[in-house]
Amino acid sequence: MEGGLFLLVVGAGVVAVGRAGETTYLPGAGASEVVTVTRGGTGAAGITVLTEAVAIKETGPKETVDRFGEVYAFAPNFLAVRRDEPTVISFRNLQPDDEHDFMLVDAEGNVLMRVMLPPLQETSYVFTFHREGLFRFYCTMHQPDMSGQILVLAAKRG
Numbered sequence: 691m692e693g694g695l696f697l698l699v700v701g702a703g704v705v706a707v708g709r710a711g712e713t714t715y716l717p718g719a720g721a722s723e724v725v726t727v728t729r730g731g732t733g734a735a736g737i738t739v740l741t742e743a744v745a746i747k748e749t750g751p752k753e754t755v756d757r758f759g760e761v762y763a764f765a766p767n768f769l770a771v772r773r774d775e776p777t778v779i780s781f782r783n784l785q786p787d788d789e790h791d792f793m794l795v796d797a798e799g800n801v802l803m804r805v806m807l808p809p810l811q812e813t814s815y816v817f818t819f820h821r822e823g824l825f826r827f828y829c830t831m832h833q834p835d836m837s838g839q840i841l842v843l844a845a846k847r848g
Contacts, residue, residue, distance in 0.1 A: 721802040731816040733778035767838030780814040783807040
């Protein structure tokens with residue numbers, strides 16, 4: 691249903707609940723209480739996340755691709771940031787012919803944002819997390835392998 695919810699299912703369980711019919715969106719009003727994301731600006735810190743082709747049909751071992759299909763990964767797949775500290779996260783999609791996406795999910799499985807990562811492009815956003823905790827992220831097109839976590843630590847003290 692248009693504008694309704696979608697479920698991302700990996701294996702036997704639901705991983706995330708998000709908005710159907712929308713391919714790209716930043717955190718809305720409710721999600722902005724958890725994390726603010728802007729397309730431009732500067733941050734106190736910066737992180738670059740690459741998309742890696744671990745095993746693809748063009749260059750991967752035939753046995754691996756036959757058994758598991760194409761396998762991609764985010765590198766790094768674990769990030770640590772500080773609460774209330776703007777952090778620029780730049781995504782570099784290194785594949786010339788494969789699109790990826792980045793979907794950020796809170797601890798309850800609610801989708802906070804989803805953006806596309808076009809082939810051979812760098813896409814940057816400024817993330818400011820307003821709550822501490824562990825957040826998960828996924829490329830919904832390449833599950834279950836292409837996923838990771840963001841740990842939001844306490845704010846720096848004076």
